[in-house]
Structures are given as structure tokens and as C-alpha cells.
Amino acid sequence: MSFDKKKIDLFAIDIRENIMRTIASKGSGHVGGSLSIADTLAVLYGEVMELDPKNPKKEDRDIIVLSKGHAGPALYATLALKGYFPLETLQTLNKNGTILPSHTDRLKTPGVDLTTGSLGQGTSLAAGSALADKLDGRGNYTYLIVGDGELDEGQVWESALFVSHRNISNLITFIDVNGKQLDGTTEQICNLGSIERKFEAFGYNALTVEDGNDTEQVYNAIIAAKAEKRKPSVIVLHTVKGAGINKYAQMANCHSLSVSGDDLSQILTELEEKRDQIRGC
Amino acid sequence: MDRIKMGEMELRKVFSKTLLELINNDSNIMYLEADLGGAMGTSELIADRPEQAINIGIMEANMVGVAAGLSIKGRIPFVHSFGTFATRRCADQVFLSGCYNRANVKIIGSDPGVSAESNGGTHMPLEDVAVFRAFPEMKIFDVAEPNLLKFVLKETSGEYGMSYTRFPRKSKMTYYDEQQSFEIGKGIVLRKGSDVTIIASGLEVFEALNAAEVLKTMGIDAEVIDMFTIKPIDAELILASAGKTGAVVTAENHNIIGGLGSAVAEVLVEARPVPMKRIGTRDHFGEVGDQKFLLNKFGMTSGHIVLAVQEVISRRDGQK
Numbered sequence: 001m002s003f004d005k006k007k008i009d010l011f012a013i014d015i016r017e018n019i020m021r022t023i024a025s026k027g028s029g030h031v032g033g034s035l036s037i038a039d040t041l042a043v044l045y046g047e048v049m050e051l052d053p054k055n056p057k058k059e060d061r062d063i064i065v066l067s068k069g070h071a072g073p074a075l076y077a078t079l080a081l082k083g084y085f086p087l088e089t090l091q092t093l094n095k096n097g098t099i100l101p102s103h104t105d106r107l108k109t110p111g112v113d114l115t116t117g118s119l120g121q122g123t124s125l126a127a128g129s130a131l132a133d134k135l136d137g138r139g140n141y142t143y144l145i146v147g148d149g150e151l152d153e154g155q156v157w158e159s160a161l162f163v164s165h166r167n168i169s170n171l172i173t174f175i176d177v178n179g180k181q182l183d184g185t186t187e188q189i190c191n192l193g194s195i196e197r198k199f200e201a202f203g204y205n206a207l208t209v210e211d212g213n214d215t216e217q218v219y220n221a222i223i224a225a226k227a228e229k230r231k232p233s234v235i236v237l238h239t240v241k242g243a244g245i246n247k248y249a250q251m252a253n254c255h256s257l258s259v260s261g262d263d264l265s266q267i268l269t270e271l272e273e274k275r276d277q278i279r280g281c
Numbered sequence: 282m283d284r285i286k287m288g289e290m291e292l293r294k295v296f297s298k299t300l301l302e303l304i305n306n307d308s309n310i311m312y313l314e315a316d317l318g319g320a321m322g323t324s325e326l327i328a329d330r331p332e333q334a335i336n337i338g339i340m341e342a343n344m345v346g347v348a349a350g351l352s353i354k355g356r357i358p359f360v361h362s363f364g365t366f367a368t369r370r371c372a373d374q375v376f377l378s379g380c381y382n383r384a385n386v387k388i389i390g391s392d393p394g395v396s397a398e399s400n401g402g403t404h405m406p407l408e409d410v411a412v413f414r415a416f417p418e419m420k421i422f423d424v425a426e427p428n429l430l431k432f433v434l435k436e437t438s439g440e441y442g443m444s445y446t447r448f449p450r451k452s453k454m455t456y457y458d459e460q461q462s463f464e465i466g467k468g469i470v471l472r473k474g475s476d477v478t479i480i481a482s483g484l485e486v487f488e489a490l491n492a493a494e495v496l497k498t499m500g501i502d503a504e505v506i507d508m509f510t511i512k513p514i515d516a517e518l519i520l521a522s523a524g525k526t527g528a529v530v531t532a533e534n535h536n537i538i539g540g541l542g543s544a545v546a547e548v549l550v551e552a553r554p555v556p557m558k559r560i561g562t563r564d565h566f567g568e569v570g571d572q573k574f575l576l577n578k579f580g581m582t583s584g585h586i587v588l589a590v591q592e593v594i595s596r597r598d599g600q601k
Contacts, residue, residue, distance in 0.1 A: 106353075107383055114353060115382040118373055124343045125378050128350020135332065136354070155374070158343035165338075 003047065008215040009278050011081070012042035016244045017271050018077035022090040022100075023257075024264040029093065029102070032241035032254035034074035036178040036213070037145060039244075040237060041078045043218045044143055053083040056110045060138045063113045063129060067122025068147035068176065069103035076100050076109065084111035120153030122146070123173075127159050130171035141226070144173045149181030152190050157202070163232050164203030172225045173204075173234040177212065178241035182255050195236050205233040212237025213244065245270060284471070285487060288427050288455035292448050293322040293391070295427045299434045300359065301326055304333050309355055310438060313337050313344050315362040321391060321450060323361070341366050345374040349384035357385060357438055363397070364390030364406030364447050372412055379443045380416045387437050388445045393423065393483060394534035395575035396449035397567065405567025406447070411539025413445050414512055420444040420465070421512040423482035423533070423541070428457040429509055436465055447483065454487055468515040470522075474504035477590050478522040478529045482508050482541050484572075485532035485560070485581065492586035501590060514544045520552055528593040529557040532586055537561040556596035558589040 015038045023029035045051075049062040066075050073093060080087045085099070092098040099108045103117030114129065116122040123146060130142040150156060163171055175195055179185055186192050196206040205228045207221045218237065225233035241255070242248025245267055248257070290298075300323070303310045312334040318324035327334045337344045341362050348358035361367065367390035368375070379386050390409055392398075397405040413419050420442065422433045430448055437444045456471070463469065471486070472493050481489035486507045493503040504522055508515065523529050529549065531542035542559030549555060562579045576582045 114350065115377070118377045120342075121346055121374055121378045124346020124374070125350040125353075125382070127343070128347035128352075129354055130350075131347065132351045132354030132356050155342045155346065158338075158340040159346065162337060162340065162343055162347065 003216055003219045005216050006278055008042050008046045008219070010275060011046040012039045012215060012244070013271050013275055013278070014081055015042055015074065015077045017268065018080060018087065018090055019073045020245070020259065020264055020267050022073045022077060022093045024259040024261065025091040026093050026095065028258040029073055029256065030070045031248055031257045031259065032180065033068060033071045033147060033176070033178065035245060035248060036239040036241050036243050037071050037074050037176050039213045039215050040145070040174055040176070040218050041074055043215050043222065045078050045082055047219060048222055049143070050140060053111065056084060060140045062140050063142045065114050065116065065122045065126035065129070065142060065144045066104050067116050067119070067126070067144060068150055069116035069122065071145070072100065072102055072104045075104060075112070079109070079111040082111070119147070119150045120155035123156050123159035126171055127163050127168055130168050131166060134168060134170050140170065142171045144171060146173060146175050147181070148175055148177040148179065148186050148192060148195070151175065151192055151195065160199065160202045160204070167231060169229050169232045171232055172222065173232070175234060175236045176239055177236055178239045180241045180253065180255065184253070199234045203231055205231045207233060207235045209235060209237045212239035284490060285454055285456050288453045290427065291451050291453055292425070292427060292430055293450040295430050296389070296434070296448070297322045297326055299431050303435065303438050304330055307357070308333070309357050311335070311351060311356050311358040313348050313358055313360045315339055315341050315344050315360070315366065317362060321361055341371040342374045345371045345386065346378045348386040349378040349382055352385035353382070357387070359387040359389055361389040361391065363400070363404050364393045364409050365404050368406060368409035368412055368445065375413070375443070376416055380419055384443065385441050386443055388443070390445060390447045391450045393447035393449065394562070395567070395572050395579065395581070396452065396484060396534070398571055398575070399569055401569035402567040407536045407562050407567055408539070409445070409447060410511055410535050410541070411543070414539060414544065416443075418442060419512060420510070422446040422509055423511055424448045424509055425452050425454065425484040425486065426457055427455050428459055428461055429463060432463045433509070440465070449484060452484065456486065456490065466510045466513050466515060468518045469507040469509070470504065470518070471507050472503065472505040474502040474526070476502045476526055476528070477594055478504045478506065478526045479532065479586060479590065480506045480508050480519065480529060480541070480545050481532040482511060483534045485534050488576070488581065488583040488586055489532050491583035492590065495583060495587050496590055501594065503590065508541060508545070511541050511544055514548060516548045516552070519545055519548045523549060523553060523555045527555050528597040529555055530560060530586060530589045530593055531557070532560040532581065534581070535561050537563055556593040556600070558593050560586055560589055
């Protein structure tokens with residue numbers, strides 16, 4: 001199957017547009033980490049994952065676990081675009097009575113399979129869910145998205161030992177290496193060193209994506225990960241926090257920001273220009 | 282007293298036998314062990330049934346998360362560690378991946394309170410019930426009797442939701458016969474009485490029954506309730522019994538802060554306050570020692586219950 005980069009890049013822009021509309025409607029939110037993972041979500045939901053938005057609980061569906069649960073707006077934008085719920089629902093993010101809480105909740109949002117929010121915990125939940133799929137021979141995949149700052153949590157490494165020991169290769173883990181956490185860079189706060197070598201030492205097949213905001217590179221890594229059955233795979237995405245919107249990508253710290261109506265207008269103009277470039281090429 | 286007998290099996294043997302039965306009857310039942318199979322008597326089960334029973338390693342946080350993930354896919358996992366590590370070590374995982382996620386995990390914490398004996402203060406859970414009582418929808422069971430343990434294991438496996446069951450691994454005491462019927466959330470009146478209500482759980486039920494015998498010789502007719510379900514607490518029974526006797530003593534193998542005594546007090550103060558006294562550790566850490574020594578040191582023997590009963594009766598009668 002050939003990869004339609006143009007289609008997926010446009011989908012990633014649609015996701016970014018809706019992330020920003022969502023956050024602007026509330027006035028502030030987790031901008032940086034939502035934007036850095038938008039391209040991977042575009043590839044997963046636009047091309048890779050087996051799912052049916054009309055039947056969100058389909059037995060053999062692929063599953064996504066957003067362990068960096070604060071990137072909820074990115075997943076919500078993606079799910080709305082796929083038709084899990086109306087786009088207008090995005091405007092209710094974090095508002096009273098919403099089905100879209102800041103951190104993903106399986107009981108509130110159609111298309112969300114596991115509740116996360118306490119960093120590190122999504123890794124074990126994903127491992128358990130994928131183990132059940134493996135034992136039952138369902139043949140589906142679980143895609144786990146972990147932040148690089150999240151790797152500070154010991155539970156990530158407990159679950160990595162377990163996943164490797166049990167060869168839960170139907171679980172594919174992404175590390176979103178945008179290099180920044182809430183209070184600064186990962187290098188300043190608790191240097192992670194080589195993430196690939198760490199996971200390799202834990203028994204993983206570690207794949208590097210040099211540009212984790214390039215949809216084709218992400219897609220190729222997923223295909224390579226699926227081809228490896230002898231060990232679980234981790235895809236280390238070298239991304240930019242705030243990717244795809246110039247002023248956030250250049251900011252020293254864009255973890256959580258306020259976004260005004262004026263900001264949104266500028267962003268929408270920028271994204272429209274990018275759409276034109278993609279269509280033109 | 283006659284009612285308490287020495288059973289044939291330690292509770293850990295009852296546990297592994299019951300678990301095997303559950304595993305044989307339902308392929309969705311799983312058992313995750315944090316490397317205490319030898320201590321819990323489950324090594325054979327893990328060796329024989331690798332599809333359903335796993336020693337996951339010394340990683341309680343991951344164990345609870347994996348169990349929660351399995352349960353979302355329809356598995357029914359039991360997880361075990363010593364009570365300390367099955368609760369406070371992984372409290373946030375139990376809260377978020379378990380309770381908040383509305384998962385279906387049966388947490389087993391062995392050797393509650395003083396039954397940890399020579400493992401000492403580091404391994405002596407006297408706060409486990411308090412921690413989990415504040416977790417919404419969590420069910421909590423304190424058990425030290427084989428027929429009751431079998432019931433709780435079977436019943437919780439069939440009921441969706443998070444639960445925590447604590448029991449002493451090596452206890453062989455029995456005080457129910459096999460015909461005894463139990464119900465989750467319903468205390469058991471082990472002895473009817475009219476002068477005072479003693480509400481106990483776990484191994485303190487033995488002490489309460491012994492105290493009732495001593496009280497009888499003093500002309501005091503004590504009602505003894507086994508409140509094995511600490512959450513949800515049986516408010517109806519507490520209020521009915523306290524309404525009849527007008528004086529209550531609780532006895533728990535736990536800190537008096539946040540456990541059975543607190544749960545009973547909360548029911549009484551909101552509906553029908555009566556003189557009350559709580560038996561349990563009084564905000565102390567545990568320490569190494571045999572059960573008899575520790576019960577005495579922490580003021581948790583039948584003798585201490587007798588003194589507490591005299592105190593609440595005198596307070597009640599002074600109010601008249």
C-alpha cells in the first residue's frame with residue numbers, strides 16, 4: 001500500500017486547526033504537547049488503525065492509549081474529525097459537564113479506550129490490554145503514546161521490562177521526544193540520554209524517527225514495527241513541541257498557554273497557507 | 282469458647298485452592314503475583330496454569346496497571362502482594378488505573394496488621410483500610426476465617442468493580458460452619474446480646490468472641506458482630522444493634538484512624554450517637570513480634586475489649 005502523504009499531511013493540518021480552535025474556545029490549554037503528536041495521530045487515524053467510528057467498541061479494533069493524557073485536545077480533535085462525535089463538541093473542552101476533560105477518560109469520550117492522566121500509568125494499562133488481545137488471539141494492535149518527560153516515571157520502566165519479557169509485540173510504543181517538559185528541557189531537568197539505547201537494553205526493537213513531525217517517516221516506522229514479531233517495538237519520535245505553528249515551535253516553553261481570538265485568527269491563516277502549499281506540491 | 286476451632290488448612294491454602302477452582306470454572310479469571318508465590322502458596326498454581334496465573338515480578342505499580350488493562354478487555358484479575366505493598370505502594374495506580382478507570386481488579390493484601398509478625402513494621406499494614414476507604418466505589422473486606430474467605434473470593438470474582446481483601450496467610454482458626462450464609466455488605470451477628478455491641482473484623486473477631494465469654498461471667502450480655510465488609514459498611518445493622526444496646530465497642534487489626542472504628546463512628550454520629558470506644562492501634566507504627574505480644578502491646582486483646590466494654594456501659598448508664 002502506498003502512503004498518500006498529501007492526504008495525511010492535510011489531515012494533520014485539520015487536526016492542528018481543531019486543536020487550536022478547541023483550546024482557544026476555553027482560552028488556554030496544553031498547546032505544545034498536543035501539537036507535537038498531531039502528525040502521529042494523523043498517520044494512525046488516517047492510515048494505519050483498524051477502527052469503526054460508528055461502532056467505537058468493535059471487538060477487534062485497534063486501540064490507542066494516550067499515556068501523556070494532557071495531550072487530550074489532540075486526540076479529541078482527531079476523534080471529532082473521524083466522526084466519533086460532532087466537531088462542535090470540541091468547543092466544550094474542560095467546560096462544566098463536558099465529555100472532553102483535560103485528560104483522557106474512557107467513560108466520558110467515545111473513542112477513548114483507557115483513562116490516563118497520572119503519568120506513567122498508561123504504559124501498564126496498555127500492556128495489560130494488549131496482553132489480553134494477545135492471549136485471545138485478536139490480532140489487533142495497541143498504540144501507546146508516551147511523553148519524553150514522562151520517562152522520568154519509574155512505572156514506564158517496570159512496564160517496559162514486563163512487555164519485553166512477555167514479548168507483547170502487538171503493543172507499539174511511541175515516545176514523543178519534543179525535548180521539553182513543564183519546567184524546562186528534559187536535558188536540564190533529568191537527562192534521558194539515549195532513549196533508543198535504554199529501550200534496546202530492555203529488549204525492545206527501537207526505531208528512530210529523525211523528524212517525528214514528518215508523516216511519511218512516522219508511517220514507515222510503524223510498518224517496520226509491525227514487521228517485527230520477535231520483540232516489542234518502540235518508535236522514538238524526535239518532534240518539536242508546538243510543531244506546525246511557527247510561533248509555538250519557536251517558543252522556549254509552550255507546555256500550557258493562553259490562546260486568544262486574535263491568536264487563533266493568525267494561526268488559522270498560517271494553517272491555510274500550509275494547506276495551499278501541500279495542495280500545490 | 283466452643284465456637285472457635287482450629288481448622289485443617291491455613292488461609293493461604295484455602296486461598297490457592299479457591300483460586301484454582303475459580304480459574305478452572307472461568308477462563309477469564311487471572312492471578313497476578315508480585316513475586317510472593319512461595320509465601321502465599323501459589324507457586325504451584327503459577328507453574329501449572331501459566332495462561333491464567335503470572336508471577337509478574339516485584340513491580341506492584343505495573344501489576345495493578347496491567348490488571349486494570351486486562352480487566353477492560355473482560356479478564357477478571359486477582360492481584361496479590363503483602364498488604365502494605367498491595368495498597369500504599371501502588372495507591373495512585375489503584376486509584377486512577379483501577380477505581381477512576383472503573384476497572385475490575387480484585388486486590389489481595391496478605392498479613393494485615395499484627396499478623397505480619399516477624400516481617401515487622403515495614404510490612405505491617407495498619408493504614409491500608411484507611412487509604413482505600415477514601416477511594417470511591419472501592420469495596421473492602423477484612424477476613425480471618427476460611428469459609429468467609431471462600432465466600433468473599435467467589436463473590437467478588439462475580440461482581441464487577443474494584444475490591445480489596447486482607448487476610449492473614451497462616452491463620453487456621455475457624456468459627457463458621459460450611460452451611461453459614463454470607464452476604465456482601467451485611468455484618469454477621471455471631472452472638473446475640475442486649476447490653477453492649479462489639480463490632481469486630483478480621484482476627485479481632487476472635488478477641489471479641491473471647492471477650493464476650495468473659496463478659497458473660499460478669500453478667501454482661503454482649504452482642505458480637507463480624508463486620509467483614511468494611512466498605513460499604515452495614516449501617517442498618519449498626520444502628521439496629523446500637524439502638525438496642527446503647528453502647529458500642531469496635532475492634533480492628535488496624536489503626537483506629539480511618540478503619541472499621543471510624544466507619545462505625547461515622548454511621549453513629551450522623552444518626553444515633555451512643556457511647557463508643559475503638560480498639561486498634563492508636564496511631565503507632567508496627568514492629569517485629571509475635572501476634573500475642575503485639576496484640577497486647579497495642580491494646581488489642583480480649584482483655585482490652587472487656588475494659589472498653591465496661592467503660593462504654595458506664596458512660597451510657599451515667600447518661601441515664
